Amino acid sequence: MPAITVENPLTLPRVTAPADAAARPVRAVVTAPSGLEGEGFPVRRAFAGINHRHLDPFIMMDQMGEVDYAAGEPKGTPWHPHRGFETVTYLIDGTFVHRDSEGGGGVINDGDTQWMTAGSGLLHIETPPESLVMSGGLFHGIQLWVNLPARNKMATPRYQDIGGGNVRLLTSGDGGALIRLIAGDLDGHQGPGVTYTPITLVHATVSPGAELTLPWRRDFNALAYVLAGRGSAGAAGRPVELGQAVVFGEGETVTVRAAERQDGNTPSLEVMLLGGQPIREPIAHYGPFVMNSHAELAQAFDDFQSGRLGRIPADHL
Template sequence: MPAVTVENILALPRVPRPEPAAAVQRPVRSVTSAPSGLEGEGFPVRRAFAGVSLQDIDPFVHMDQMGEVEYAPGEAKGTPWHPHRGFETVTYMIDGIFEHTDSNGGGGVITDGDTQWMTAGSGILHIEKPPEHLVASGGLFHGIQLWVNLPKADKWNPPRYQDIRGREAALLASPDGGALLRVIAGEVGGHTGPGSTFTPITLLHATLGPGAELVLPWRPDFNALAYVLAGRGSVGAEARPVRLGQLAVFGPGDALTVAAAPRQESRAPQLEVLLLGGRPIREPVALYGPFVMNTREELVRAMEDYRAGRLGSVPAGHLPYTSGEAPPGQG
């Protein structure tokens, strides 16, 4: 169960349901299943965007569902030191704890509904890991890391952080109270989340009770994606079935529909879905490991700058990542 919940959902502001006669429902263009893998030092992930074209997800380039996993004592893992340039990483911690440290002396701890928004910009080194007490005790770990591309004009901006506490997210309800929405960034139905973005996007986490339906207004100039974190349901007016680990890509329109199946499994009693979209950048994308640039030449320069130490230095007291030809790919 997500850490951020409410005692009385009926006391929350409501998201207005679009009028059927005035709204154009977005059709479902595709549903894909995320393959599972291991990241960093070996924590389990689902690659949410695998098999989907960059054109369909623009301005996003990558997303991992981290966990959901219940670690035994000594099992929790993180990532080694690694670089980034040219985009933003958004780490949303649904349950559990993660620590971040970077080459500029920044970072912090996110837990139970918190989000860390790191603009890598011109370049940074960082590391993500569970705190020592979680490694010792074990515990629940579940989160999302999303990569948001930066327009060419913003790729060389200085790195920065936004630490968004779970309590800062805008909490909303569907008109009948069947769905709880946590708006992390962007706007939906006149309600705005706390995240500040270079590229206009909307990012929210919705929890739907069994049999509940959520119909949301959605900016027509944004694309629209729905990723199932837990449970079973359907998407679109055509009620296309979806389940844990599946991504739905919507077509054009100004409203979208998500519904929870009337019966859910006991281990996932509700439908948990991440809804996201943004205004496409429509620029060339050159992607290699932890770098997202516009050209191959810029990727070569990023590698050269990383090897020469121009993306930053690992702070004293921390072991650096050592590599052969390339730094780690994700994280």
Template sequence: MVAVTADTLVLPRVKDAGLGDTERPVLAVSTGPTGFEGEGFPVRRTMAGIAYQHLDPFIMMDHMGEVDYAAGEPRGTNWHPHRGFETVTYLIDGQFIHQDTHGGGGVIREGSTQWMTAGAGLLHIETPPEKLVEDGGLFNGFQLWVNLPAADKFSTPAYQPVEASDLLLLASADGGALLRVIAGEITGADGVVHKGPGSTHTPITLLHASVAAGARLSLPWQADYNALAYVYAGSGSVGTQGEPIHAGQLAVFGAGDRITLAADARQDSRTSSLEVILLGGRPIGEAMQQYGPFVMNTRAELQQALEDYQRGRLGVIPPDAIMPHVYSGDREPTDRP
């Protein structure tokens, strides 16, 4: 299921390929390993094994799902700290509820995005709501970590919800693909620059594309950004040489100002299109040190972050705190004689 759909015939079109454009070559196609995160929900580590020089300013992106939970199975995270970067959570199916120690919070619904700037540090929780835990249901989404430059590592924490209705919707030049732009800029067919709703410290572009079976997507891309494409459903090819790619794989592009993808004419029974998360950003070009939920520039800064967390300097869980819902089916009866 795709959260946001639209008629591509009436949407603004992106700029098609032209003379002087430089297609980005495909440097690698990789398949990320799977594992578990938080309280035990399944994820695919989409960027695992890719050298940071090709990812900068991105640190990691987890694909959460796609999974059809039975009652009592949905899991999220409990309260935990962050410092030095931004988390971007985009949901396609299911819901999360969020709260942080800097006043941010709300429900992340299908098609919506939560953009949290951890900056100097905070505590937060992301957990499925009671109904999803009790009833089960489909869950599918992504969490992206975006690095902050040294000058912004200790910025004031911030929270911005990007609702499904806020997304910038565009169509490919031939109308065969729908683009949902969360952040960044895309040049239209008329030369107008279309800008997504997300406000970012680090310049990036982030969008979700649905490419119809047999269709091709040629997209202008800023030359000073890197470029990555993660396929979460369907199959097709990337680059002008037609490198095969399928669900669960990430493509890394080289230098240029245009990226090309195509959907196979026949898709599997679970999808009618090639579903892709496209992202790129201007590399920060600074040393990056990570220890769990802390991303800094030096080991000394990591040690300080850990000490600050242990001393409660990143925040204290509030008295009205959201907590993970406990499935009622696991509880002991309360009406025993």
């Protein structure tokens, strides 16, 4: 799990939380069910079973892999539409190629993030490159769906390609955790992702036996998802492991700890920490569309079927 790393985290700026800050308790721990997405690549549905009021402004998150493909096995998604939200694809291992109906797209590799604001709508496709299909190899990442408020749902589609080298690297007070700040503000440090809705998105690697406590905006919700390893969450030390999501309650800090002993193939606790300012608007969500009303949802399907969300380029037909 390389993503982006450094040899000595103690060379990085340190994030600390005030000693008297109110710790957020763990409200729930949920185990993600497994499934298949697109043309058949394995995913864990990270937020399945969590009430939306604890997720807002997030809609869903999939952990893609971790899977070590044999030659000929790598898979992607077919062409499909989106409207009304943003997709955030963060790749830890492997390579993914994106293309859309407007001619946009790009390639993301280890540690890169592609932030796609679907807004008013488009068609797109995500596939492994031909070289990876031929050779096989490790593939691992997450895709997060971030809702858009009503005033931005029909915004012009846009992309942010955030190279791994542009992610803000930080560490904990004792250097026991490497913090990759992808978006949002953390203790005065700013991540590169530009968001319509205020959020914070972090990938942290916590060394065995180390603890990570981050200051967290009181008006944000707070979630964690374990990508690899085992440890605990919250001041009470609720056990967590690979494939489990944590819902934190109210407060000003979030805490995760890595177990002293990790699995042989997982040297550290790998965890996504995320939260945002709830939008608190009605949601009409079906398949690839996230709108505010059933009428808007019906219009999205009509626009898709009528070709108004774009058409597949001729060289892909």
